[in-house]
Amino acid sequence: MASKKYDLVITNGRVIDPALGFGKDAFVFIKDARIKKIEVESASVRNELKSFDDSQIIDASGKLVVPGLIDIHVHLREPGREGAETIDSGCRAAAAGGFTSVCCMPNTTPRIDNQETVKFVQDRAKTASARVYVVGAITKNIEGKQLAEIGDLVKMGAVAITDDGHYVQDPNMMRRALEYARMFDIPVMQHAEDKYLCDGGIMNESFQSTRLGLKGSPAAAEEIAVLRDIALCRLTRSRLHIQHVSTKGAVDAIRQAKAEGLRVTAEVTPHHLVLTDDEIGKEFNTNLRVNPPIRSEADRDAVVAGLVDGTIDCIASDHAPHTDEDKDCEFDIAPPGMIGLETTVGLMKTFLIDKGIMSWADVIRKMTYDPAHILGLPGGNLSEGAPADITIIDPDKRWTVNASKFLSRSKNSPFIGYKLSGKVYKTIMNGKIVFE
Amino acid sequence: MSRLSSRHLLGLEETSQEDIQLILNTAETFREVIDRTIKRVPTLRGITVVNLFYEPSTRTRISFELAEKRLSADIVNFSTSTSSVKKGESLRDTVQNIEAMKIDMVVVRHGSAGAPYFLTQCMDANIINGGDGSHEHPTQALLDMYTIRKKYKKLKGLRVVLVGDIKHSRVIRSNIWGLKTMGASVALCGPATLLPYDVEKFGCDVYTDVDEALDGADVVNIMRIQLERQQGGLFPSQREYANLFGITKERLKRLNRNYTIMHPGPMNRGVEITSEVADGKNSVILDQVTNGQAVRMAVLYLLSGRKGEEE
Amino acid sequence: MATKSELILDEKKMNRAITRLTHEILEQNTDPSSLGIIGILTRGAHLAKRVASLIGELEGVKVPVGLMDISLYRDDVHSKLDQPIVQQTNIMFELARRNVVLIDDVLFTGRTIRAALSQIVDFGRPKTVQLAVLVDRGHRELPIKADFVGVNIPTAKSDEIIVHLSEVDGVDSVSHSKSDQSTSSGKADKKVKPAKSKKSVSKGGKS
Numbered sequence: 001m002a003s004k005k006y007d008l009v010i011t012n013g014r015v016i017d018p019a020l021g022f023g024k025d026a027f028v029f030i031k032d033a034r035i036k037k038i039e040v041e042s043a044s045v046r047n048e049l050k051s052f053d054d055s056q057i058i059d060a061s062g063k064l065v066v067p068g069l070i071d072i073h074v075h076l077r078e079p080g081r082e083g084a085e086t087i088d089s090g091c092r093a094a095a096a097g098g099f100t101s102v103c104c105m106p107n108t109t110p111r112i113d114n115q116e117t118v119k120f121v122q123d124r125a126k127t128a129s130a131r132v133y134v135v136g137a138i139t140k141n142i143e144g145k146q147l148a149e150i151g152d153l154v155k156m157g158a159v160a161i162t163d164d165g166h167y168v169q170d171p172n173m174m175r176r177a178l179e180y181a182r183m184f185d186i187p188v189m190q191h192a193e194d195k196y197l198c199d200g201g202i203m204n205e206s207f208q209s210t211r212l213g214l215k216g217s218p219a220a221a222e223e224i225a226v227l228r229d230i231a232l233c234r235l236t237r238s239r240l241h242i243q244h245v246s247t248k249g250a251v252d253a254i255r256q257a258k259a260e261g262l263r264v265t266a267e268v269t270p271h272h273l274v275l276t277d278d279e280i281g282k283e284f285n286t287n288l289r290v291n292p293p294i295r296s297e298a299d300r301d302a303v304v305a306g307l308v309d310g311t312i313d314c315i316a317s318d319h320a321p322h323t324d325e326d327k328d329c330e331f332d333i334a335p336p337g338m339i340g341l342e343t344t345v346g347l348m349k350t351f352l353i354d355k356g357i358m359s360w361a362d363v364i365r366k367m368t369y370d371p372a373h374i375l376g377l378p379g380g381n382l383s384e385g386a387p388a389d390i391t392i393i394d395p396d397k398r399w400t401v402n403a404s405k406f407l408s409r410s411k412n413s414p415f416i417g418y419k420l421s422g423k424v425y426k427t428i429m430n431g432k433i434v435f436e
Numbered sequence: 437m438s439r440l441s442s443r444h445l446l447g448l449e450e451t452s453q454e455d456i457q458l459i460l461n462t463a464e465t466f467r468e469v470i471d472r473t474i475k476r477v478p479t480l481r482g483i484t485v486v487n488l489f490y491e492p493s494t495r496t497r498i499s500f501e502l503a504e505k506r507l508s509a510d511i512v513n514f515s516t517s518t519s520s521v522k523k524g525e526s527l528r529d530t531v532q533n534i535e536a537m538k539i540d541m542v543v544v545r546h547g548s549a550g551a552p553y554f555l556t557q558c559m560d561a562n563i564i565n566g567g568d569g570s571h572e573h574p575t576q577a578l579l580d581m582y583t584i585r586k587k588y589k590k591l592k593g594l595r596v597v598l599v600g601d602i603k604h605s606r607v608i609r610s611n612i613w614g615l616k617t618m619g620a621s622v623a624l625c626g627p628a629t630l631l632p633y634d635v636e637k638f639g640c641d642v643y644t645d646v647d648e649a650l651d652g653a654d655v656v657n658i659m660r661i662q663l664e665r666q667q668g669g670l671f672p673s674q675r676e677y678a679n680l681f682g683i684t685k686e687r688l689k690r691l692n693r694n695y696t697i698m699h700p701g702p703m704n705r706g707v708e709i710t711s712e713v714a715d716g717k718n719s720v721i722l723d724q725v726t727n728g729q730a731v732r733m734a735v736l737y738l739l740s741g742r743k744g745e746e747e
Numbered sequence: 748m749a750t751k752s753e754l755i756l757d758e759k760k761m762n763r764a765i766t767r768l769t770h771e772i773l774e775q776n777t778d779p780s781s782l783g784i785i786g787i788l789t790r791g792a793h794l795a796k797r798v799a800s801l802i803g804e805l806e807g808v809k810v811p812v813g814l815m816d817i818s819l820y821r822d823d824v825h826s827k828l829d830q831p832i833v834q835q836t837n838i839m840f841e842l843a844r845r846n847v848v849l850i851d852d853v854l855f856t857g858r859t860i861r862a863a864l865s866q867i868v869d870f871g872r873p874k875t876v877q878l879a880v881l882v883d884r885g886h887r888e889l890p891i892k893a894d895f896v897g898v899n900i901p902t903a904k905s906d907e908i909i910v911h912l913s914e915v916d917g918v919d920s921v922s923h924s925k926s927d928q929s930t931s932s933g934k935a936d937k938k939v940k941p942a943k944s945k946k947s948v949s950k951g952g953k954s
Contacts, residue, residue, distance in 0.1 A: 207634035211449070213549045213570030213606060216633060283557075284550030328528055330548030332569070438832050458832075465816070465833040474869040477819040737819075738830055 006031045007431060009052060012041075013060025013392060017067060018365030019381035028065055030388045033431030037384055058433075060392050063425050064360060067368040067382050068100025068389025071341065072375060073164075073189075073243060073267060073316035076102070076132070079120060080109025085321035085409045087121060090341070091128035093319070093408035095435035097341040098424035100389035101372075101379055102130050102319075105164045106137040113137035113148040118156040129427075129434035131389070133377060138163045138177045138188060144170055147180060154184040159375045162189035164243060165291070167225055169195055174229060178238035187239035187265065187374060192225035192250065193217070193292055202332050204277040204293040212281050214332060219299060222292055223249030230257045233264055241374060242266040244318050246292040248302035255311040265374045267316040268303045270340055270347040275414065276300050286327045286334035287414040290320070307366065308358060314371040315363070317344050321410030339408050343401055343415050345393060349422025360395065388431040397423040443742035444563040445735055446552045447572035448614040456618060460582050462734035463727070470506060470729055480509035483740055484539040488531070489515040489566070490546040495701055496566050496576070499725070500543045503732035512539065527551065528558045535559040541739065544568070562739040570604045575735060576700055577610035579728040581618060583720050584655055586727070587696060592619030595692075597649050599625045599681060600659025600708060601670075603632040607659060607700050612638050625649035626681065629670040646681050650690040657698040658683050661708045674707050685712045696720055752909075755900055756921040761881075764897035765794065768879055769801040771895045775877070776846050779806045783845040783873070785813040787863055788834050791851035793914040794881060798850060813838030820862035842871030848895075852910045854880040857891035882921055884908050 008030040015026040015038060022038070027045055029036040039045050049057070071094065077085035085093075087104075094102050104121060106112030112121065118134045125132035136153035140146045142163045150161055161181060168174040168190065181188045198217040203209050205216025226242055230253055233240040245251060245266045257264045275294040279285070288294060306312040320337025327334050344367075352358045372380030379389045401418045403411040427435035440455050448456070469477055485504045489497055497513070504511050514534065525533075531542070541562040544552050549569035556563050567573040585591050596615055598608045602624050615622050616639060624635065625643040635642050643649035650656060661677055671677050688695065697709075697719040705711050714721060756764060776782055779802055786795025792814045799810045816834040849863055860878060867876060879895035884902045898921070900908060905926040911918050 205633045207637040210603075210632035210634055210637070211609075213568075213572075213604070213609060215570075218633070284553055325526070329526055330546070330554060331550045332548045439830065462833055465819075465835050468835050468837070469819070472870065476869065478865065479819040479821075737833070741830070 006036060006052070006056070008056055008058065008388075008428070009049065010058045010060050010065050010390065010392065011049065013063045013065035015065045015382065016361055016364050017382040018361050019067070019369040020383060022382070023361055026065075028382065028390065030390075030428075030431050033388050035382055035384060035386050035388050035390075038382060058392065058426060060425070062394070064393040064395050066364045066391050066393060067380050068391050068427065068429060069098045069345070069367045070101040070371045070377060070380055071099045071317050071319065071344070071367075072103040072314065072371045073269075074102040074104055074319045074341065075107070075321065075337070076104045076121075077108065077321055078124060079117070083409070084323050084326070087124040087132060088128050089407065089409045090319070090321070091125065091130040091132065092435075093339070093341045093406065094130040095427045095429065096407045096424065097317075097343070098345050098391040098393060098427055099341060100130055100391065100427060100429040100434075101133060101377060102341075103133045103135050103159060103375065105135055105162065107142055107165045111137050111142050112158075113140050113142070113153070115149075115152050115156045118153060118158055122157060130429060131379070133157075133159045133375065135160045135162050135164075135189065137161060138168055139173065142166055144168050144173055147173075147176060150180055150184065154186060158186070159377065160186050160189050160241065162191065162243065164189065164191045167191055167193050167195060171228060171232065175232050175236060178232055178236040178240065182236065182238040185239070187241040189241040189243050190225070190229050191243050191291075192222050192229060194221045194225045197221035197224060201293070202289060203280055204295045204299075206277055206296050208277045208281055214280070217293055219247040219249055219295060222247045223253065226250040226253050230254070230262065230264060233257065233262050234260075237263070239263045239265070244269050244272065244292055244316070245303055245306065245312055246272045246295050247299045251302045251306035251311055255306065255309075258311060265313045266306075266311065267314050267371070268307055268312045269316060269318045270344045271338060271414070272300065272303050273307065273315075274300075274347055274351045279414070280331070284331040285414055286329065286331055287338055287412045287416075289331060289334045289336050290318075290338050291336040304352070304357060308362075313366070313374060315344065315348065315366045316371065317341050319408070320412075321408055322412045323410055324412075327412045337412070339406070339410055339413050342406055342408065343413060343418075343420070345424055346399065346401070346420030346422050347415065349395065350420045354421060388428060390428040391424060392426040392428075394423050394425040396421055397425075399423050439742070440738050443739060444552070444556055445574050445739060446556070446563065446565050448574045448577055448610045448617070449572070451574070451614070451617065453617050456578070456581070456614060459578055459731065459734050459738060460585060462738060463578075463582050463730040466506075466733035466737070467727065467730035469733070470726065476506050476508060478508045479737055480504070480507035480740055482510075483541065484510040484512065485541045485543065485736065486512045486514055486534055486539050486561075487566075488534070488542050488544045489513070490544075490551070491567070493545050493567070495725070496545060499728045500566060500732050503729045503736060506729070507733055507736055509541075509736070512537075527554060531555055531558050535561060540743070541736065560743060562742055564735060564739065567606055569606065570609070571606050572610045573606040574610045574614070575728070575732050576607045577614040578735070579724055579731040580607075580611055580657060580698060580700070581614055582731050583698065583724050583727050584696065586723075587720065588654070591615065594620045594655060595623065595653045596620050596655040596657060597623045597625060597653045598657050598659065599646060599649065599683065600661055601630045601665060602626045602635060603630045604662070604665070605659050611657065612640060616640075623649050623653065627671050627677070630665065646683070647687060647690055650687055652690070652692060653695070654692050655696045655698060656683060656691065657700070658709050659700065660702060660704060674704070678707050682706075682708055682710065683713050684710050685716070688713065698724060700724065752922050752924040754920060754922045756898060756919075758913075758919040761897075761919045761921065764881065765797055766801060768881075768895050768897050769798050769805070772798065772848055772877070772879060773802065773805065775894070779808040779810065781844075781846050781874070782810045783813065783840055783842065783847045784810055785815050785838060785847055785849050785863075785867070787849070787851040787859060788814055788816045789915060790910055790912050793912050794852060795850040798848070798879070811840035813840065815863055815866060817859055817862040817866060820866045822858065822862070836866070838870055842867065842873045845873050846875045846877065847873040848877045848879050850879045852880065852912075853882045853884060853908050854878070854891075854893050854896075855884055855886055855908075857887045857889035860891050861889050881910065882908055
């Protein structure tokens with residue numbers, strides 16, 4: 001007879017909850033889409049299990065049981081570019097990558113700069129396999145000219161604002177945005193890339209761009225943008241979040257700002273943690289075209305160090321789907337961006353954990369508790385009564401990234417063919433298994 | 437019997453000394469063919485070559501076209517001035533359509549670096565890079581090397597100065613790699629705004645003072661300075677460019693006695709080069725044009741018939 | 748050894764054959780000043796020079812000599828992965844109204860001569876073209892016949908005729924190397940092909 005006391009129990013896994021500082025083999029009991037309790041093995045727990053049906057038990061022996069992962073930088077493309085991704089397909093990709101919550105960027109068509117579009121996304125997301133939090137636009141139509149109705153957006157549920165894809169180039173406009181956002185205690189997320197210095201650059205400016213004759217965008221374009229915004233953050237005492245940090249100069253600037261006590265947070269993408277710009281010359285793979293561009297080895301090492309020492313708060317994929325048609329072209333006309341939801345866990349395991357740079361607990365923290373904290377999202381921990389968003393990871397599972405296995409509608413990953421270790425085994429969102 | 441190590445000519449960065457040698461030696465024969473009364477051999481009879489030009493080009497296209505005609509190839513010219521950024525037919529669709537017409541070789545000129553490589557991924561034809569973005573222009577560098585070698589009977593040990601827009605010039609990149617592979621020493625000279633990031637990593641001496649750069653050099657290869665660079669704010673005026681970097685008779689005194697003046701054309705007389713220099717006795721600018729055909733014939737000949745091999 | 752090699756001409760016999768050939772050319776062409784000689788690279792070119800200097804000795808006339816590389820006129824360029832290394836063709840005299848004697852070392856399938864004839868036509872319109880070869884080994888694939896022959900050697904198609912000239916090989920000789928099929932050795936071993944750079948072999952491409 002099935003137990004009515006619990007809906008689901010995850011047995012024998014190693015439970016890691018960085019929020020609680022927990023890291024033991026334990027059993028996770030779920031009831032009514034909430035975490036009921038976590039207990040280490042004992043005679044009474046074993047006894048309790050006897051009343052369960054097999055269908056209620058997930059055996060997680062040899063697996064990691066962690067809070068559902070959170071990605072605060074995702075492009076779901078709907079509305080407007082459903083050929084590349086939809087809210088539904090993007091959330092299935094998220095679930096496959098272990099993410100139970102994603103924050104979607106506003107650069108859709110139309111832009112998410114008004115209540116109706118927020119509502120549209122929220123409605124579409126109701127049946128999706130991940131929680132979708134909307135990030136609204138800073139300025140109307142992401143044109144950098146006039147503030148969007150930020151109060152309306154927040155009222156509707158937007159958790160932050162950004163003009164992602166575009167830097168708010170006018171410093172006065174950025175100042176107003178920071179000041180205005182302070183009323184709602186939301187961070188302003190900035191795509192930090194000075195457009196004048198970037199000057200149409202399509203890859204990192206380095207000897208690689210020199211070799212290939214491809215127009216380079218200097219690291220200084222990001223550094224200047226970050227330094228300016230830090231100055232504005234100091235001026236306005238508002239919350240600033242730097243998206244996809246890619247340069248050593250930006251990491252240094254953020255480190256200093258944090259030491260000063262400014263309310264600055266930052267994220268880094270898996271690709272900036274793993275790749276360097278010398279990959280591009282091999283075959284002009286358009287899947288390596290991304291903004292900000294993948295940088296030099298020194299920059300890559302600096303963002304890794306920044307993540308390790310806490311300068312960078314969290315890992316975010318900047319999942320940016322583009323169709324094959326859009327990417328199958330000359331390098332310099334390919335749209336920037338790569339998908340990332342389904343490869344993040346494997347990349348972090350293979351390139352950070354296996355190399356002894358970070359522990360599982362640290363990586364999980366940067367993908368759960370810390371991003372949740374930045375945006376005040378529920379979840380990101382396994383405390384009693386929390387929503388049952390749980391990711392189970394097979395930590396040493398070896399796999400090869402295969403384009404045909406992606407659940408995302410788009411296949412634009414430069415990691416296709418990579419041999420990775422560490423894969424999501426099951427994802428549970430709101431008490432339901434959404435990926436296995 | 438001999439063969440190039442690749443069935444395409446995409447650039448000189450990875451082309452070996454042996455391959456460059458083979459192309460230059462073969463060009464020697466074709467140079468003789470274009471001096472004949474009947475400047476035509478039947479070698480590429482039955483081979484169809486497409487000249488796929490996505491950028492306006494008169495010289496390179498005519499040179500390739502004549503080279504192809506002199507080898508008795510069938511020729512199709514596909515020129516489009518429309519920018520590829522504008523959404524038309526994709527490059528892949530265009531070349532697959534062309535290939536479906538049963539063609540054998542493609543000479544491609546394209547504004548995007550890497551476009552010739554992209555073509556090798558779309559079709560089976562032999563691909564010859566006729567200039568891609570600011571990346572490479574291998575046949576121009578080969579004809580430059582041929583012209584230098586013809587005069588000095590060697591490339592090794594010569595000092596060649598490349599003057600101009602180092603940042604945007606594909607001719608310069610191909611020349612750097614080719615000349616260095618052949619053992620020449622290469623110096624680069626141009627305004628600091630037109631020197632690309634980490635330019636020293638090419639392994640060349642880099643100058644912003646043209647007089648210093650010319651000191652003790654054998655060959656000066658002068659690049660056209662594009663007006664659009666001035667409009668882009670990369671140098672103040674053509675007048676100032678001429679003053680600082682223009683090659684004048686006065687400046688030639690710094691060169692070795694048996695010096696050579698080169699320019700891939702078209703020239704801005706009075707800007708990067710004075711007429712006195714361009715038309716002087718040490719100028720081989722017109723020889724470059726003639727030799728270009730021989731070199732292109734050699735490349736076409738050596739790549740022809742190489743189909744479907746393992747790369 | 749899977750092959751058996753027989754010496755057909757030594758230095759003395761070869762000189763005699765070339766001298767006889769020259770006399771025959773002069774008998775056919777009563778005005779030696781109308782002659783022009785074109786040798787097919789590599790060994791035909793050396794033979795051409797020898798013939799020209801013999802004519803000079805015999806008649807006191809300096810006959811112009813041209814050298815011809817036929818690679819660009821071959822009919823098998825596209826069927827091969829490796830392109831032959833092209834050498835320079837150098838014909839510095841006007842062909843019009845001349846009696847041109849084309850010289851090669853070995854006449855085999857006739858394809859080389861076909862290519863050479865095509866090339867001659869592109870250079871000009873000679874009054875006549877005559878063909879002189881040191882060795883005719885038969886097995887023509889085209890309707891081509893030599894006007895002057897140093898020596899006829901009956902061969903099997905897979906045999907090899909190896910011509911050495913002192914200018915390139917340090918020695919004058921012609922030998923006939925018989926293949927497995929034409930000898931009774933019956934060994935299964937694959938015949939080792941002589942290196943092309945050292946010897947002229949009338950097999951395969953150049954024929």
